[in-house]
Amino acid sequence: MDFTSLNRIAVAIALTAGAGLLCWEAGSFLVPDTAPLHPAVTIPHPESKPSTAPVKQETPPADLAQEGAKIASMQCAMCHTFTADSPDTVGPSLWGVGARHIASKNGYSYSDALTAHKGERWTKDTLSAWLTNPAEFAPGTRMMFPGVSDENTRARIIAWLLTLDATTPDSTKAPQTEKTHDVSPPPPAGNAEHGAALGQQQCAMCHSFDPDGPAIVGPPLHDIFGRQIAAFTGYTYSDAIKGVKGSWTPDQLDAWLKDPGQVAPGTKMMFPGVSSQSDRDDIIAWLKTLAAQTPKAQP
Numbered sequence: 053m054d055f056t057s058l059n060r061i062a063v064a065i066a067l068t069a070g071a072g073l074l075c076w077e078a079g080s081f082l083v084p085d086t087a088p089l090h091p092a093v094t095i096p097h098p099e100s101k102p103s104t105a106p107v108k109q110e111t112p113p114a115d116l117a118q119e120g121a122k123i124a125s126m127q128c129a130m131c132h133t134f135t136a137d138s139p140d141t142v143g144p145s146l147w148g149v150g151a152r153h154i155a156s157k158n159g160y161s162y163s164d165a166l167t168a169h170k171g172e173r174w175t176k177d178t179l180s181a182w183l184t185n186p187a188e189f190a191p192g193t194r195m196m197f198p199g200v201s202d203e204n205t206r207a208r209i210i211a212w213l214l215t216l217d218a219t220t221p222d223s224t225k226a227p228q229t230e231k232t233h234d235v236s237p238p239p240p241a242g243n244a245e246h247g248a249a250l251g252q253q254q255c256a257m258c259h260s261f262d263p264d265g266p267a268i269v270g271p272p273l274h275d276i277f278g279r280q281i282a283a284f285t286g287y288t289y290s291d292a293i294k295g296v297k298g299s300w301t302p303d304q305l306d307a308w309l310k311d312p313g314q315v316a317p318g319t320k321m322m323f324p325g326v327s328s329q330s331d332r333d334d335i336i337a338w339l340k341t342l343a344a345q346t347p348k349a350q351p
């Protein structure tokens with residue numbers, strides 16, 4: 053992939069993030085946290101024909117969750133946060149949602165509609181019913197969201213939601229083994245072009261790689277190679293990563309990409325890790341090429 057198209061993608065992501073922020077602002081304005089909301093307008097829900105096609109089962113759970121993360125960053129992030137200790141915004145933080153009872157997060161004031169379900173837990177089934185049509189699951193809910201009618205899309209979002217907690221049973225977590233990479237034989241080590249493709253798939257929903265790119269879910273990474281750890285001034289890092297000293301050397305990047313939670317226990321980077329050594333080598337080779345470019349010297 054050349055850097056022009058890379059930049060185009062990064063700009064598109066940045067614009068999406070910007071639009072998300074705008075929606076959030078608008079949402080906070082339209083949906084004040086305090087007043088119980090009676091929707092003046094009912095958002096029309098596209099008549100969901102429950103798809104008769106069975107949910108595809110072949111995709112490994114790690115990939116499902118990764119796709120779900122991407123979808124959630126577009127459809128849910130304007131109203132919800134997903135990381136440990138992140139604040140409630142329009143909706144409650146969804147960190148650990150798979151381990152809690154419905155409408156049970158301390159400090160968030162739920163509608164009576166959702167509170168009526170308090171005796172139930174958030175499982176695959178209740179999440180699926182909720183996300184299909186929140187207003188049908190809990191008539192009068194404050195979640196002004198038309199629903200996700202596509203079963204496969206819901207399955208991906210739910211797979212992602214269920215990874216958002218250290219206490220979730222292992223079966224719902226991304227496997228830490230080489231298994232997910234069995235399908236394609238690893239390319240030669242340090243292939244920056246393959247690294248760029250991996251970066252777009254696995255990192256770009258949370259990071260900008262553009263020169264002077266913005267913080268999205270995580271800090272921008274254009275000049276990350278060799279940068280001091282947790283040093284981008286416009287980003288609020290977790291205390292966990294702020295406690296890690298030094299700079300991003302190849303070894304440090306390798307350890308981080310293998311398992312961020314190992315390098316900085318409690319980090320906000322909710323990422324299962326890149327288990328394949330050669331994939332990590334490729335990503336690092338790519339990050340190095342980014343740092344080598346002078347901003348604005350792009351074609």
Ligand code: HEC
Nearest residue numbers: 127128131142143144154155162163166193194195196197
């Ligand atoms: C326009 C804002 C908005 C959007 C977009 C939105 N939500 Fe919500 N969400 C809310 C609000 C507000 C609540 C609280 C509902 C209530 O109290 O009735 C909520 C509640 C929830 C809950 C219940 C949490 C709990 O603690 O019981 C889940 C789960 C949830 N949302 C998931 C999602 C997912 C997944 C998406 C994206 C597919 C999404 N939401 C999109 C505003 C939103």
Ligand code: HEC
Nearest residue numbers: 254255258269270271281282283289290293319320321322
């Ligand atoms: C789900 C969102 C998400 C994904 C996906 C993700 N990251 Fe992150 N990343 C973050 C967050 C959030 C932080 C800040 C961590 C903290 O403050 O604890 C971060 C921090 C980092 C840092 C440290 C930055 C610094 O300034 O010190 C690096 C390096 C990094 N990520 C690389 C990557 C790479 C490479 C990928 C893809 C293989 C990736 N991340 C995927 C969210 C993500």
